[in-house]
Amino acid sequence: MNPRVTQILGLLQGDREADRAVPPTGFTARLTVFTAAAMAFLAVFALALSVATGRLADRWSAELARTATLRISAPAGEGEAQVRAALQVLETTPGVASARALTPEEQAVLLEPWFGPDLPLETLPIPRLIEVTADADGYDATGLRARLQAEVPAAVLDDHTRWREPLVDAANRLRTLGWVALLLIGGAVAAMITLAAQSALSANAQVIRVMRLVGARDAYIARAFVRRFTLRAGLGALVGTILGLLAVAALPDGDDGGFLTGLGFSGAGWFLPLFIPPLAAVVAFLATRAAALRTLRTQA
Amino acid sequence: MNPRVTQILGLLQGDREADRAVPPTGFTARLTVFTAAAMAFLAVFALALSVATGRLADRWSAELARTATLRISAPAGEGEAQVRAALQVLETTPGVASARALTPEEQAVLLEPWFGPDLPLETLPIPRLIEVTADADGYDATGLRARLQAEVPAAVLDDHTRWREPLVDAANRLRTLGWVALLLIGGAVAAMITLAAQSALSANAQVIRVMRLVGARDAYIARAFVRRFTLRAGLGALVGTILGLLAVAALPDGDDGGFLTGLGFSGAGWFLPLFIPPLAAVVAFLATRAAALRTLRTQA
Amino acid sequence: MIELENVAYSYGGDSLFAGLSLQLAPGSFQFLTGPSGAGKTTLLKLCYGDLLATSGHVTLFGKDAAGLTRDDVALVRRRIGVVHQDCQFLDHLPLSENVALPLQVSGRSKEAQDNLGDLLGWVGLSRQAAQTPPQLSGGERQRAALARAVITSPDVIVADEPTGNVDWEMSQRLLTLLIELNRMGKTVLIATHDLNLIRFAKSQVVANVLRIRGGQLETGVTL
Amino acid sequence: MIELENVAYSYGGDSLFAGLSLQLAPGSFQFLTGPSGAGKTTLLKLCYGDLLATSGHVTLFGKDAAGLTRDDVALVRRRIGVVHQDCQFLDHLPLSENVALPLQVSGRSKEAQDNLGDLLGWVGLSRQAAQTPPQLSGGERQRAALARAVITSPDVIVADEPTGNVDWEMSQRLLTLLIELNRMGKTVLIATHDLNLIRFAKSQVVANVLRIRGGQLETGVTL
Numbered sequence A, B: 001m002n003p004r005v006t007q008i009l010g011l012l013q014g015d016r017e018a019d020r021a022v023p024p025t026g027f028t029a030r031l032t033v034f035t036a037a038a039m040a041f042l043a044v045f046a047l048a049l050s051v052a053t054g055r056l057a058d059r060w061s062a063e064l065a066r067t068a069t070l071r072i073s074a075p076a077g078e079g080e081a082q083v084r085a086a087l088q089v090l091e092t093t094p095g096v097a098s099a100r101a102l103t104p105e106e107q108a109v110l111l112e113p114w115f116g117p118d119l120p121l122e123t124l125p126i127p128r129l130i131e132v133t134a135d136a137d138g139y140d141a142t143g144l145r146a147r148l149q150a151e152v153p154a155a156v157l158d159d160h161t162r163w164r165e166p167l168v169d170a171a172n173r174l175r176t177l178g179w180v181a182l183l184l185i186g187g188a189v190a191a192m193i194t195l196a197a198q199s200a201l202s203a204n205a206q207v208i209r210v211m212r213l214v215g216a217r218d219a220y221i222a223r224a225f226v227r228r229f230t231l232r233a234g235l236g237a238l239v240g241t242i243l244g245l246l247a248v249a250a251l252p253d254g255d256d257g258g259f260l261t262g263l264g265f266s267g268a269g270w271f272l273p274l275f276i277p278p279l280a281a282v283v284a285f286l287a288t289r290a291a292a293l294r295t296l297r298t299q300a
Numbered sequence C, D: 001m002i003e004l005e006n007v008a009y010s011y012g013g014d015s016l017f018a019g020l021s022l023q024l025a026p027g028s029f030q031f032l033t034g035p036s037g038a039g040k041t042t043l044l045k046l047c048y049g050d051l052l053a054t055s056g057h058v059t060l061f062g063k064d065a066a067g068l069t070r071d072d073v074a075l076v077r078r079r080i081g082v083v084h085q086d087c088q089f090l091d092h093l094p095l096s097e098n099v100a101l102p103l104q105v106s107g108r109s110k111e112a113q114d115n116l117g118d119l120l121g122w123v124g125l126s127r128q129a130a131q132t133p134p135q136l137s138g139g140e141r142q143r144a145a146l147a148r149a150v151i152t153s154p155d156v157i158v159a160d161e162p163t164g165n166v167d168w169e170m171s172q173r174l175l176t177l178l179i180e181l182n183r184m185g186k187t188v189l190i191a192t193h194d195l196n197l198i199r200f201a202k203s204q205v206v207a208n209v210l211r212i213r214g215g216q217l218e219t220g221v222t223l
């Protein structure tokens, strides 16, 4: 097995004797557990925010980028011909995956909020609508408008940007905020655990002196400190994560389609936060080890 | 002056001699400053979130509660009469502040996205729309629907609930989240500073013993600890608040109407976070004082 | 000044001593001896209010020790100079500030200038004034502890094994300082194992020797 | 075993001593005296690798002390039992675990059972085995420090003022323990101010007396 892995496993198993050499550090211990728990709790929320807004932004971006509407307001009778001409233009436009004229029934559904359900569509000179779906690369909207202007002057391209862009923007910004918060939280945890470990080490200068006097190796002395802080950070983070998950689960759930109501995890997403406690433990292990070995080297 | 106030002012002024009795606590000091700063930073964000979503939710709730649309799909010719009848009903409905039929121009603007700008409205059997504004108390939508059903059967009341409610819901939830986060952060700061102070106190058991041996009063010994932690928490919170404000100000600003883009403070709101450092200092003062006096009493 | 009447003390188990009575008259000079672990340090701690008797009465400067508030104890400490057996200091402050600490704590820091230099000179620490306690030798720390105990010129001086780590010449020098103070009217109580020190003192001053043994206090012991 | 050749040491200012040479032959018994602050503790620390000479060579068990890694120093410490002047312990562990600590650290905890009881009995601490160091009297701590220094039966025993806080009878008892170990072939080096102790030892064993004074080491001093 990888020696580092062996070392970490050894930590869990422990060395009762070496452990006893370091006095139970009371308040520093509680501080570490509490810090880890509070930070893990916040991390769960930041993660939930990132995941949920990420999902939302993705959905909106996809819809925004990939669908547009072409509206053709032609005098009665000319409609069909113009629609055909427009479809031809669209078919030869690179980046357009498909284009399809909406049926009168579909248009009736769209208009219902404005006119009520019994609108006699066939008797009205209402514009025809064509649904345009882009492929992954997208099309050049300006070029398409120019071509339509020339060949189907009655057509107006509405790519929904006006409606969707600010929303996607907001969602993306929230997602970035979530990730930045996660990074900040991670950094804060590492810094706090390092400082807590160092303050425990300097409070235990006497212990280190005695241990060295009787011939203990640096690694032996460091182990007891490292083991404690790693376990504590892991434990604290576990408690915080569980509380965080309970809190997220307890948030009122809103209907799925509702805007931003789905703050939380879905499906496998619920397993994501379970990485927090081991990550916290690893951060604590590395931070404490570095701090312990540094202190031991500098304290003559 | 109030004795408590004098005491706090005395803290700032300081007592160089008593201060020197407590050794510079190195890592615990940095830990406290760092914790206070990190927490203040997060607090600024939580505050920004609460304030911004609060603003948003208020705007939306107001719009939701106060405006509705009445749609009357009547056969051509009967429209005017039905509109008048509906207006009459509305005028006698308690809770309705005003009701106004939209002019054809206004309706044209609303329909433009669907039909283009040159819709010959006058030739179309499109429904007439009445804008209903509620007063502060609001009206009873179910009762109103029943009366309309009886007197103006062609009228359909659309109170926008379907569109706005989930949004307001989400905004309110975010706001609650923000306040809960603020409370949690405050509690976490108090707990962490208490623990840091206690770990400093127990690391300095020797100092306390010596001070007591030479005849120092409890208040004298406590003062040095309390002063340090208060100043450090205040300083850390100040740094964190300033960084937080800079970060909030640096967020891309989005157009004002954009959804959730206005995450930040506006106008006098920018002064709100300035309460964070003094609050942190007061929390630290109380937490450390309690911890110090408790430790001094229990350590024989 | 300090009176113990029928006092017993136990750290939780058996009583270290019981029915012990002792009067420290103002201006007296007393030695306390006894085997290691007999309770000398414990007895001294009762005398300066660091421990409270489990039974019996301890009177410090006319007040019942059991009835003192925490602030009262602090005030009593200012009238008693104490040399702890494991001399304790503020390890981050230089020797000079450590020695002046009792003055500072009682708001008399102004007086420090006057006699600090003389005092450090007498105990042979002028050269070490700027060193911190961990940078001192064992004997230097002990001398510093004595200097700190006497700097306020307190009414009573209680010293626990103040010469365990210094050579004979320095022991005599330190004892001479205490005898000087006693001649100025201060009460002195010294716990020690060093019989030579007691003999030397007896040649200079009227000293009474107490001995704890088997939970009993013998007074007027002759060596 | 331990050899100092032309060694100087300074804590930053003037050198405490210069050109000092000393050989601790296996099985020898040596005393180190000198006025307080002369550098006795410093010299002992050079001998067990706690300080590195600022010039000259220190050889510990055949290796140059300056070239030892941190782990090497730990191994050297296991061969040298040390009584620190201000006996240091793990204050949260009972006396018995403190005394057994050197065995535990070198992975020999099994051996503790055998001789821990006997050893504590010899230094008169059987009753206090479960107390933590802060619950011991000054003399009890000193005896515990000696017990800890000898429990591994190390090749060399270095004791800094091991009897400063114990009475004369106990001093003799502790010295007898060291003499016993010396007879078993261990090297012993004791720093002390107590001339009576040296005289007592000389009546039992061939002991050499060293004295530091004015930065010079005198050997074969007669009292």
Ligand SMILES: Nc1ncnc2c1ncn2[C@@H]1O[C@H](COP(=O)(O)OP(=O)(O)OP(=O)(O)O)[C@@H](O)[C@H]1O
Residues within 6 Å of the ligand: C011, C016, C034, C035, C036, C037, C038, C039, C040, C041, C042, C043, C085, D128, D131, D134, D135, D136, D137, D138, D139, D140, D165, D166
């Ligand atoms: N805090 C404590 N808890 C329990 N027992 C204690 C405590 N302090 C001291 N003792 C015990 O009380 C006894 C007397 O201790 P004390 O320190 O008074 O002795 P002493 O006469 O000063 O001895 P020495 O000459 O060695 O300094 C000792 O046996 C010691 O183990």
Ligand SMILES: Nc1ncnc2c1ncn2[C@@H]1O[C@H](COP(=O)(O)OP(=O)(O)OP(=O)(O)O)[C@@H](O)[C@H]1O
Residues within 6 Å of the ligand: C128, C131, C134, C135, C136, C137, C138, C139, C140, C165, C166, D011, D016, D034, D035, D036, D037, D038, D039, D040, D041, D042, D043, D085
């Ligand atoms: N860490 C240090 N930094 C600076 N000076 C020191 C340090 N440690 C000791 N000294 C100085 O070195 C000198 C010798 O100290 P050392 O402890 O070796 O004396 P010692 O002979 O053991 O004295 P004692 O009999 O009092 O224990 C002293 O004057 C002391 O002030």
Ligand SMILES: [Mg+2]
Residues within 6 Å of the ligand: C040, C041, C042, C085, C160, D137, D138, D139
């Ligand atoms: Mg004692």
Ligand SMILES: [Mg+2]
Residues within 6 Å of the ligand: C137, C138, C139, D040, D041, D042, D085, D160
């Ligand atoms: Mg020494």
